[in-house]
Amino acid sequence: MALINENYLKLQGSYLFAEIAKRVASFKNENPNANIIRLGIGDVTKPLAPAIIEELHNAVDEMASAETFRGYGPEQGYKFLIQKIIDMDYNPLGVSLEDDEVFISDGSKSDVGNFQEIFQTANTVAITDPVYPVYLDTNVMAGRTGYYKADGHFDNVVYMECNAENQFKPDLPKEKVDLIYLCVPNNPTGTALTRTDLKKWVDYAKENQAIILYDAAYEAYIQEEDIPHSIYEIEGAKDVAVEFRSFSKSAGFTGTRCAFTVVPKSVMAFTQDGKTYPLNALWNRRQTTKFNGVPYIIQRGAAAVYSPEGQKQIRDIIAYYMANAKIITEGLQSIGLQVFGGVNAPYIWLKTPNGMDSWSFFDKLLSETHIVGTPGAGFGPSGEGYFRLTAFGNRESTEEAIVRIKTKLII
Amino acid sequence: MALINENYLKLQGSYLFAEIAKRVASFKNENPNANIIRLGIGDVTKPLAPAIIEELHNAVDEMASAETFRGYGPEQGYKFLIQKIIDMDYNPLGVSLEDDEVFISDGSKSDVGNFQEIFQTANTVAITDPVYPVYLDTNVMAGRTGYYKADGHFDNVVYMECNAENQFKPDLPKEKVDLIYLCVPNNPTGTALTRTDLKKWVDYAKENQAIILYDAAYEAYIQEEDIPHSIYEIEGAKDVAVEFRSFSKSAGFTGTRCAFTVVPKSVMAFTQDGKTYPLNALWNRRQTTKFNGVPYIIQRGAAAVYSPEGQKQIRDIIAYYMANAKIITEGLQSIGLQVFGGVNAPYIWLKTPNGMDSWSFFDKLLSETHIVGTPGAGFGPSGEGYFRLTAFGNRESTEEAIVRIKTKLII
Numbered sequence: 050m051a052l053i054n055e056n057y058l059k060l061q062g063s064y065l066f067a068e069i070a071k072r073v074a075s076f077k078n079e080n081p082n083a084n085i086i087r088l089g090i091g092d093v094t095k096p097l098a099p100a101i102i103e104e105l106h107n108a109v110d111e112m113a114s115a116e117t118f119r120g121y122g123p124e125q126g127y128k129f130l131i132q133k134i135i136d137m138d139y140n141p142l143g144v145s146l147e148d149d150e151v152f153i154s155d156g157s158k159s160d161v162g163n164f165q166e167i168f169q170t171a172n173t174v175a176i177t178d179p180v181y182p183v184y185l186d187t188n189v190m191a192g193r194t195g196y197y198k199a200d201g202h203f204d205n206v207v208y209m210e211c212n213a214e215n216q217f218k219p220d221l222p223k224e225k226v227d228l229i230y231l232c233v234p235n236n237p238t239g240t241a242l243t244r245t246d247l248k249k250w251v252d253y254a255k256e257n258q259a260i261i262l263y264d265a266a267y268e269a270y271i272q273e274e275d276i277p278h279s280i281y282e283i284e285g286a287k288d289v290a291v292e293f294r295s296f297s298k299s300a301g302f303t304g305t306r307c308a309f310t311v312v313p314k315s316v317m318a319f320t321q322d323g324k325t326y327p328l329n330a331l332w333n334r335r336q337t338t339k340f341n342g343v344p345y346i347i348q349r350g351a352a353a354v355y356s357p358e359g360q361k362q363i364r365d366i367i368a369y370y371m372a373n374a375k376i377i378t379e380g381l382q383s384i385g386l387q388v389f390g391g392v393n394a395p396y397i398w399l400k401t402p403n404g405m406d407s408w409s410f411f412d413k414l415l416s417e418t419h420i421v422g423t424p425g426a427g428f429g430p431s432g433e434g435y436f437r438l439t440a441f442g443n444r445e446s447t448e449e450a451i452v453r454i455k456t457k458l459i460i
Numbered sequence: 461m462a463l464i465n466e467n468y469l470k471l472q473g474s475y476l477f478a479e480i481a482k483r484v485a486s487f488k489n490e491n492p493n494a495n496i497i498r499l500g501i502g503d504v505t506k507p508l509a510p511a512i513i514e515e516l517h518n519a520v521d522e523m524a525s526a527e528t529f530r531g532y533g534p535e536q537g538y539k540f541l542i543q544k545i546i547d548m549d550y551n552p553l554g555v556s557l558e559d560d561e562v563f564i565s566d567g568s569k570s571d572v573g574n575f576q577e578i579f580q581t582a583n584t585v586a587i588t589d590p591v592y593p594v595y596l597d598t599n600v601m602a603g604r605t606g607y608y609k610a611d612g613h614f615d616n617v618v619y620m621e622c623n624a625e626n627q628f629k630p631d632l633p634k635e636k637v638d639l640i641y642l643c644v645p646n647n648p649t650g651t652a653l654t655r656t657d658l659k660k661w662v663d664y665a666k667e668n669q670a671i672i673l674y675d676a677a678y679e680a681y682i683q684e685e686d687i688p689h690s691i692y693e694i695e696g697a698k699d700v701a702v703e704f705r706s707f708s709k710s711a712g713f714t715g716t717r718c719a720f721t722v723v724p725k726s727v728m729a730f731t732q733d734g735k736t737y738p739l740n741a742l743w744n745r746r747q748t749t750k751f752n753g754v755p756y757i758i759q760r761g762a763a764a765v766y767s768p769e770g771q772k773q774i775r776d777i778i779a780y781y782m783a784n785a786k787i788i789t790e791g792l793q794s795i796g797l798q799v800f801g802g803v804n805a806p807y808i809w810l811k812t813p814n815g816m817d818s819w820s821f822f823d824k825l826l827s828e829t830h831i832v833g834t835p836g837a838g839f840g841p842s843g844e845g846y847f848r849l850t851a852f853g854n855r856e857s858t859e860e861a862i863v864r865i866k867t868k869l870i871i
Contacts, residue, residue, distance in 0.1 A: 050638060050668070050669040050670075050730050051579060051583055051638040051639060051669060051670055051671040051729040051730060052579065052580035052582065052583055052638070052729060052730055052731070052732060053578060053579060053580060053729045053730065053731060053737050053739075053742060054577065054578050054579055054580055054581075054742070055580065055731060055732060057578065057742050057745055057746075058731075060745065063748070092531035092532045093531050094526065094529070094531070095526065095529070096523060096524050096525050096526050096529040097523045097524060097529070099524070102520060102521075102523065102524040105520040105523070105757070106517060106520055109513060109516040109517055109520060110513075112507060112508045112513065112516070112715075112716065113507050113508060113510070113513040114507050115505065115506065115507050115854075118505070118506070118507040118508070118712075118715075119715040120503035120504050120505070120712075120714040120715045121503045121714045121715060122715055155566055155751075155752070155754075155755075156751075156752045158750065158751065158752045159750060159751055159752065162749060162750035162751075163750060166465065166601070167464060167465050167468065168462060168463065168464060168465055169463035169464060169465055169466065170465075171463065172462055172463055183749060183750070186749045187749060187750060190577070190745075190746070190749070227461060227462040227463070228462060257461070258461040258462060259461075259462055260462040301529075301531075303531040303532045303752075304523075304529075304530040304531045304532060304533055304753075304755065304756045305523065305755050305756070305757065306752065306753070306754070306755045318462040318463060318464045319461050319462060319463055319464065320463070320464060320466060320469075321463060321466060326464050328464075331464060331465070331468055334468055334471065335468075335601070337474070338573060338594060338597045338598060338601070339569065339570060339573035339574060339594070339598060340566075340567075340569065340570055340573075341566070341567045341569045341570065341714075341717065342715075342717070343566075343717070344566075344715065344716050344717045344755060344758055345715045345716070346516065346716065346757065346758070347755055347757070347758070443526075
């Protein structure tokens with residue numbers, strides 16, 4: 050009898066965005082003429098940069114002729130892209146990597162979700178609360194957690210609370226943990242960890258023979274000097290950390306799909322009998338067995354991100370989104386709201402006024418200003434009392450949203 | 461202490477293609493002027509069809525403007541592609557599907573590799589021998605097997621021998637199995653199962669509450685009337701079978717990456733306490749949690765396969781490869797070799813002459829004719845004494861290869 054993986058039954062419904070959609074639909078039904086502005090989404094809106102478009106066309110043309118056609122490529126990605134990543138994203142930070150330490154993929158969601166496969170089920174996982182749900186859900190599916198509890202947490206997971214009191218910087222766990230997920234700059238809080246903050250984590254990982262799974266999908270948005278662009282800027286990180294990066298938010302690839310994961314050959318985990326084993330070899334085996342690489346056309350497009358024109362064009366787009374972030378941040382602050390993030394990330398995380406819960410604030414914002422955001426409670430129990438707005442809208446509607454908040458929101 | 465998934469250590473090295481490369485390199489070193497013809501690869505060589513190229517360009521252009529730009533799409537794929545698949549690949553066979561029963565992906569290798577995740581580890585897996593290694597390796601990684609044994613098999617796996625004696629048609633297992641991998645038309649043997657053959661499997665699955673994982677990646681090459689194009693042509697299959705299909709071999713997408721998996725909502729597996737549970741819901745949860753969809757550009761290219769021009773163009777390419785298959789088959793038969801496959805698949809599976817083992821024949825073919833093929837033993841112990849040639853070369857080198865085999869191979 051074919052039995053299902055019952056760990057899937059422990060998962061909670063993907064309640065957050067469904068519930069948002071339901072409430073928005075109901076509001077629209079009652080207010081058919083309302084001009085709703087959506088500042089809840091984590092998706093980009095600007096088109097691909099011209100340098101990328103040009104290279105995508107070139108690559109499509111190559112696929113049209115037998116001489117330049119590409120069939121199966123390396124599962125790990127083409128060297129022409131990997132070398133650009135190393136030369137332009139890492140070497141300038143003083144980080145050297147070999148070309149078989151970078152794995153091109155179709156998305157950080159896939160990589161972050163799949164990476165846990167190469168670890169034993171018994172490992173203890175630490176995640177922040179609030180958190181990007183993929184870290185948690187993929188470990189639930191793998192049986193690395195217990196059941197969901199009434200307090201909104203799963204058994205056998207170490208949750209690290211992030212709130213205004215600790216400036217959204219997770220404390221080192223009191224328990225011994227084995228796998229630590231960190232997202233810097235953070236989704237959903239928009240906050241970041243400094244070099245000093247991260248050093249503590251690298252040291253903890255070394256002492257506890259733990260692995261840090263470092264999600265740097267929002268790296269391109271970092272503006273401040275003391276926020277590292279890569280965990281490998283931290284001494285010792287190359288022994289304990291894997292880094293996930295993506296073109297989704299840096300170059301608008303959310304619908305174009307390209308990302309990469311860095312697994313230095315010096316990162317070691319352990320066998321049951323205490324021998325070290327390189328994660329690079331395990332991940333390489335995982336990817337070559339279960340993945341066949343990113344489309345050649347798409348990898349060519351991603352490589353164009355590193356041309357001088359590509360670099361300028363994507364920086365302009367990021368600057369545009371970050372100007373939106375500033376408009377939102379300053380607008381909210383001007384009416385006395387407490388605001389976090391928005392400086393090194395396209396996410397603004399605000400404390401709901403008057404101790405209001407996240408969903409009540411969602412309803413209030415929607416009914417008074419016709420703006421849709423994301424209730425913080427949707428990212429975990431510690432997100433309760435917070436609310437996420439994003440800077441990925443266009444300028445006009447972002448400005449209009451702030452005018453409405455200033456003039457119509459009753460605090 | 462972060463512990464690795466030690467099931468990975470049970471895997472055997474991917475010895476086959478590395479060993480081939482080594483022997484070819486050594487031969488070239490000793491024979492620098494030899495003109496080597498490669499008939500070992502499973503990769504296509506013809507460029508993408510013009511209709512596909514045109515649509516890829518159109519989609520790239522859409523990504524260049526804010527009005528038509530696409531960010532995150534549905535993880536399960538765009539309806540414009542799913543509907544074409546249902547209308548053109550399934551409805552003409554008398555198979556009706558709903559649009560949430562088809563999941564677009566980046567490749568059958570990914571889907572075939574990932575699908576086992578939604579089943580319990582304790583399930584018993586049945587595979588053919590010889591076999592496409594992904595079925596086996598991904599189950600080894602998941603801990604669904606025991607250790608590798610001296611006989612070339614893993615413990616706790618049911619191997620179904622396929623050889624000339626049973627016409628490469630696996631017998632129903634004597635043991636009770638839960639998950640059955642079938643590849644029709646078959647890689648590596650190039651043979652296929654008829655409707656009558658498949659009905660036995662569907663009946664077995666129903667009786668034993670097993671699931672058939674049906675890999676139909678070579679469906680487009682079927683020429684004979686009694687070979688079904690989909691397992692859903694068989695009565696009852698919609699209750700017990702999942703079907704994997706790909707644009708890799710049907711439309712030359714090996715480097716362009718698009719495939720799909722059909723999971724009818726009526727396919728049920730079981731919970732430990734005997735309740736039924738739909739695989740569709742589990743796979744949907746797996747894909748939405750760990751995957752973010754195929755690039756919009758690529759899905760548009762795949763949709764062009766279904767235009768009248770696209771259909772004609774890809775059929776011409778398949779006819780070209782199948783003409784190669786005929787040349788190879790007839791050439792080998794003309795010198796008295798026993799040949800299988802090549803009629804409904806681009807693979808020719810030959811019995812090595814004089815009881816020679818696969819690797820000895822590899823060396824003989826290479827040294828006498830300068831042709832590279834694939835030793836059958838590389839696909840499993842029952843592949844010993846067989847050898848695979850593929851029809852994906854160009855016409856000129858395929859014809860030249862047969863001339864050499866006829867004139868230079870000493871049998």
